[in-house]
Amino acid sequence: MENVIEFNHVHKSFRNFQLTDLSLTVKKGFISGFIGGNGAGKSTIIKLMMNLLQPDSGSISMFGLNYSEHEKEIKQRIGFVYDENVFYEQLTLAEMKRMIKPAYRNWDDDVFQHYVQTFELPLHQKFKTLSKGMSMKASLAIALSHHAELIIMDEPTSGLDPMIRRELLDILRQLIQNGEVTIIFSTHITTDLDHIADYITFIHQGEHMFTKTLYQIEEDYAIVKGGLELLDRETEQEFVAIRKSKHGFEALTANKSRVEQIFGDMVLLERASLEDIMFYTKKGGEQYA
């Protein structure tokens, strides 16, 4: 399977934060969701993908090309949708389009018109008067109008109501149908990913915890419930983190089949949601740090 993006041992340090030894790939033709808590490093990774930041060490390859030699070529092939409104507030969508169009050799007015109609976008209304949903759709219409092969979106669903969010997710699904377009988006709203993501990349405190399909996650992870008598120093090692109460324990395992082997039917196994995985990973980090 072709990789559209490859990070190899990427390091990036700020004063109070490090991305450490980040190696990850993004597969062509799929939707990849980036999840992680506040400050985990998702936006930093997206900025590295866009060459808005450069790594301190390690390498980044986009479509098999590097930014130092092929920046223009790479940028032509990406549609970028950013959380904060990057558009000048005083401009209308029509004015914005006139400004952006010359930058892209594959700009397609018919495609732009198609999305203006589909999203019911007002062409002559100033951006500052658009709702959050409308302005997200306007950003998306522009990102989609130059036949981008890769759509990168930082928190596209934040602040959108459930109906508009669902609508946006449906649009993304349709976009990848031909297998040529790849989509990456970061989100806090993990339930968005249940609907559409093919791959989940989990970032925790600047580290790449995993990239897996939803199916693999369900195979590997589980919430385990049982009596306190089952826990000792050795069995506790099997869990990412454990919550104990006087009634028993609840824990997250990243190795469901091993837990099944060890505990058999003495424990109850339940599906772990992405939110469970994020929550327990954070708790585990606190407990064992």
Ligand SMILES: Nc1ncnc2c1ncn2[C@@H]1O[C@H](COP(=O)(O)OP(=O)(O)OP(=O)(O)O)[C@@H](O)[C@H]1O
């Ligand atoms: N230019 C910068 N200079 C210094 N620190 C920075 C810079 N950009 C980001 N950081 C820090 O890096 C960390 C990761 O930030 P980042 O925005 O990548 O996280 P995130 O996962 O996108 O978080 P959120 O979900 O809250 O948006 C934060 O602690 C942030 O303060």
